[in-house]
Amino acid sequence: MPLGRRVTKDVAELYEADQRLADDYPGRLAAATEAERALRDAQGADTPERELRALTIAFDEALTGALTAAEAAERVAMGPKVYSTEAQDAKTHRAAEIAYRKAKARPSVRPWTDEVDRLRTAREAHRLSFRTQPTTLV
Secondary structure (H helix, E strand, O other): OOOOOOOOHHHHHHHHHHHHHHHOHHHHHHHHHHHHHHHHHHHHOOOOHHHHHHHHHHHHHHHHHHHHHHHHHHHHHHOHHHOOOOOOOHHHHHHHHHHHHHHHOOOOOHHHHHHHHHHHHHHHHHHHHOOOOOOOOO
16 A cells, blocks of 8 residues: 555656756756857857847747756655646645645745746847737738
8 A cells, every 4th residue: 555645657657757858957958058159159159140149049948948847846845745637636736726725835845936037037038129929010
């Protein structure tokens, strides 16, 4: 008989997927750092607008990848009780929401929450400073 809280197969699969994504966080963060360095170097040089735009988009995509991995690491630090699926009943879904809010207050989760906030702020500042989406003429 296993000790501890049992989780459904769906939740276990989501948790394992997040663990794999969280393990890739250092690589994704390094890729974002390298993309930013390339963008800043290109801004300092006389780079054509087309290349600068491609570097801007590449940096945005790298930041988004790092943010996704940080969010997964945050959920992994919270534990499998915070996961909910569409197949669960309302009571189980509500219990997962409560567990999520409680887990956010744990000291072991706080560094990941801060990292997610830092990356989200950096991405939004980048998006406000540079056009990463094509402009549409209305």
